[in-house]
Amino acid sequence: MAKDFNNLSEGCIAIILSFISPRDVCRLSLVSSTFRSAAESDAVWDRFLPSDLHTLLSQSSSSSFPSKKHLYLHLCHNPLLIDHGKMSFQLDKVYGKKCYMLSARTLFIVWGDTPRFWRWISHPDVRFSEVAELVSVCWLEIRGWINTGKLSPETLYGAYLVFKPNPAGIYGFDYQSVEVSIGIAGGEASKRTVFLDAERGRRLRYQIVPRQAGIFNHARFLGSVETLSAQHNNNNTTSIDLKYPKERGDGWLEVELGDFFNDGEDDKEVEMGVYEIKSGDWKGGLFLQGIEIRPKTVSH
Template identity: 25%
Template sequence: MGASQSSQDFQPNLDENNYSIKPQYQESNNVQPIEKTAHSELGDHAKPMEKTRKTLQLPHNCETILKDADSPVNKSSMDNLVSQLHSGVFLNQKRKKYWVNKKLNKNCFMLFARELSITWGGDYRYWHWCYQKDTTSDEYIEVAELLQVCWLEVHTKFDIAKLSPGTLYQVVAMVMLRDEAYGWEDAVNFRLTLPNGHKVERKETLMNKPKGLWIEIPVGEFTTSSGNSGELDIYFHEYTAGTWKGGLILKGVAILPKN
């Protein structure tokens, strides 16, 4: 996820370093596309060959999202900015990652394990925190390894206004099962709760999943609209069976566009 890609989706004709950056939509969540405009700094009588300023359109709420970036975003040129958006930007001390899907030009997010509320996650008898290299960059991110627990419960919330409107999104849990994983015969319960109270629920058994590699476990799907606001509630658990389980590494939860 978040692989670096070219700037094909952002190709207005710009003179080098001569542009201003405006979000594609206003922060009020009322979707108001901004027209590309040409502006002469010399007034209406400027010669046709003189330089003009153009507006670079960015994905929904991009500027607001980038305020939480861990390091400065390179805005020295359109190509540099677009390349960084496609590669991904870490937010909130590497608790999240934001990037733009090149093909769809839509917002994507990864909520890493530290952004999740994990029951007993602070008790080192049950969970072990360690660093692993991010699969799409040279950075290291923190993951949570389940040692042993009979009460699995993970929960987080996300501001839905940061997602691209009019888009079908899927939420997936990113996990890895060790070869010695055990206790996953009982299905894990997954649930999304939308801001309007609508719930999307499903179950999945992890025992026969591939071992030793990152896999995506579907949590649910939903569609955004232009007026979306409020929080998306993401929750999964397995504690009704009362069986002990272990050998699972939790990277986080990804929110990805499908169209």
């Protein structure tokens, strides 16, 4: 088999490589010098770039690149700011699927323009010019939308709230769960319960009650445990570890809001939401960067 491939021309090998994944192209480039040369071809990497890339590049201040492979790798590791810097675009490095992040500015945030509740500030180590700082609210409601026409077809996508605790401390979320949802706008949404306090969420996962909880918080804690246990039994699932924040490679935290399959047949508006509007308790102390939408079936 290897001998048969060695008899093929570089152009023919390049055509074959364009029908496999970027990851496999990089692996096959180690087979021989002919494969390595074919794997560098623009004809190969052009197949992995989205058809609307020219439109996306026109919305940013991107520079030129020596090859399509360089452009592909750049988009995998460097989010491209689009929509006047309010949204970012990048590619998944394994399969070249589209990934987006909606900045906090693109989201609907109740009381988002009221400084006593939310502030808009710059923040280091963030891709956007500003983030939303939650000062203090008793009604938390955040919603965002994305059209499936922007995304890769035949792909399972997940949506993730990206945030970070204020160094001064996060409060109001330690024993209070948050409801998140995702679904086609106007239709039935899939809902789940998550925790935004990572440390408390982990403790809740292992059902460890803090000694200094107090009567009120202790009761709320046990109620939350019972709620999660009921959900666990009803859904017959063990994915409790998906219900609290995880640290990202960029140092921020993320929590999954849910997932949806983009069949690519019709353009649909996907709505994502984060809500804590029932308890009436005041909460605050976190920075909101946005909501990221990325494929679930490939590496991130």
